[in-house]
Amino acid sequence: MDQQRPRIRLRFTALYAVTLLVVLLGAAATLRYAVHDALQREFDKSVLASAGLVQQFFRAEIEEYVTVEATLAHIAGELVFEERAIRIRKPDGSLFKIVGAPVRRARRPLSGPVRTVRFALDPDLAPKWNIEVDASEANVIALQARIDRWFGVGIPLLVLCAAVAGWWLTGRTLRPVGRMADAASRIAPASGARLPIDDPTDELGRLGLRFNALLDRLDGALAQQRDFLADAAHELRTPIARLRARVEVAMLKPSIAGDSSVLPAIDQELRAVSQHVDELLQLARADAAGEDAPMRAESLFLDDVVMDELPRWQPEAQRRHMTLDYSALEESPVVGDASLLPRMISILVDNAIRYGHDGGRVQVRVRPADAAAVLDVEDDGIGIPEQDRARIFDRFYRGDAARIQRPDGSGLGLAIAAWIVQQHHGTIAVTAGAHGGTLVQVRLPLAVN
Template sequence: MFNKARWRLTLWFAAVVAVILVVIGGAVYFTARTSLFRQVNSDLEAHAQREVIQPLANRQLDPGRQSLVDIATAGGYFYAITGADGQVLQRTPNTDVTGLAAPADLSPSAKFIDTRSSDGDHLRIYLQPVQGPRGNTFFVQVGRSTEPERTALNRLVLILAAGGGAGLMLAFAGGFLLAGRALAPIQTAVAKQRQFVADASHELRTPLALIRANAELLERDAVKPVAANITSVHDIIGETDRLSALVGQMLTLASADAGQEPAERVPVELGALAADAVREMRLLSAEKQVSINAHADGPAIVEGDPLRLRQLLTILVDNSIKYSPAGAAVDVRARAAGERALLQVTDNGRGIPAEAVPQIFERFYRVDKARSREMGGAGLGLSIARWIAETHGGSIDIQSEPGKGTTVTVALPLASADLPGSASTAPQPDVSLDR
């Protein structure tokens, strides 16, 4: 699909460039042709006035006598005087009578005509009617060959054709490269979408299969009391909760792909947010026997969506607790640094391998797939966290060392000092929840 689109774009680009080259080449050719023949016309008229018409007016030249014989014919100019019937009265020796204007071309006004010599050369003739001494009309014809101009124009055509052909080849090659670059992001997006659909289908298949298996077990044991199959009921509820969480995460990512911004922008104090997150995660931390602490080093107020920012922090704290062994500690710290507010979640858990860190924000990516699935993770949380940080004009960074722990830092722009209604601008007290 993309190869066809790439070739189609290349051909369109080459066609547009070809049209432009033809237009430019045509403009150059006709401009050069007009300029050359305008100069030829000017020279012919000047020679006619100087060599024939002015001498006739000054009675220095008699149309009835062979006075043109002595006119210099340098530059290839030839001169002739004809009667109204086209009969040649006088001419210079280099005049080719075949190339003179025919009687049908004679007119009462001056004009330029193109003819051919007996050798087939192109000639241009300036034709000017004049009054003779006895009141009769004669026609002065001054001309020369235009083969030099035509040769120059033919050479110009060859140069334009060669240059245009080379330009078209470059345009074709450049268009192919540009089309590839233009389609690369689309191709990547489509590939990611296909991968997302495939991964989502895989993630949904497992809980659905478990729900179906437990439901079939309940159906076979329908005569037994519910208490006898309470494990199957719990499994169905657990998988349903997991499906609900997965669908919610997928909807969030769909909003991210659609470019939706956070629903509201209000002042949010990150110290208060950290304290609330620690209180919210107390049951999970107690269950995992992990101590969790929140610290606020002074006010750190940002402008954003409180629900989305809470979701971001919950994802980070939840990951730290889930992937930390019993006895580990999780530290949540909020502080201001320059023009940024920093939110850091640090644990001393098992860490992340260095080769996995660059991929950690990819959708459905899990360092330990089997263990993540056992813990209910689908590999979407950090993708959502990064989207939330970026939609708030911030960034998220992970520093981890296997066996020593992980630090996740979210940097957000500090809110303007004059924002009204700043929430909890005073530093929040430290909150500590031990196992």
């Protein structure tokens, strides 16, 4: 088997990885924004808390030190803040003290970037005195950078792991498809081989079942075609063999060629072959068109169609001294094909005359009944045994009695008639006639005005 690139597997894996990447990037962006916002809020709270601590000390110590200057000088020497520089400014804006100045000078400067925030010391106790807080944002930025690094490393690693897992999972999921493709490449026509089905209840299993059903139908069609060709060859072989025999005899004995019976016999054989070929073409077209065969539907009266068709069979009936009775014709409107319905009637009447007894009777009746136009063709001939009726509409099938009485038949007429009835959404059935012969009944939907 040719190894091909796993395009579907690759596409599914890439789609899965890209989708996961987009989702993770969206989630990371949202989370990063939320963390940044939370860190900023906490930073603002800490700056406010530093200023508030100075304000609380000032209010607590002002009673002991009485003056604002003395109180602030005491506070500036007592309080020390990490990563903070707090300056106290006089009402004129000049610098008064730096809180924790001796300790601050011993330390390194604040790491940038630095944010400066000003607060009023106490509008009542120290009017116009202000506190300036310098706060380093370095820790916040470092934490944000650390989170970004986690995202930068974690997201690609997670997508890579997901892609590997998706590749494995997709391969495992598509493995039945690969087995099906391998099996399909090994299936030969009419071999009976089918696709392997792991689980008939999942999507791939149902697809395999449908494909196997399609193979069953194709095998059936191929078998039907083989049978059709074999039967057609068999049916055509006999008249062609008789025709060749007559021609060879005429060639060996030129005196016979002048016999007036030779040409009519050859003509009769040619007509039989031509009829077989026409019937085969009719069935071939029916098979090719299937259930969607085109039909020129028009409003007709079935009784009129019978009335127009039957007179052409009177000479054959008279030749055999038979009575062709079609007096019981009631008005029965139908929607049908004006070329197919006469063909169906002709087949049924031809069979009734062909397999009737000399001097017998053929009755053709048309009547409306139960929303259907009913056509009855009844004879008093050899009849059809009950065991043969189930197969009477099969192609090339002929009962023993029919072969004995008329060996020149093809066994295709009733198959064509059944197909025409089916195209008109009707039914056809064969039963025993009232006088020992055969009754063929056709029911077509009655047209509604």
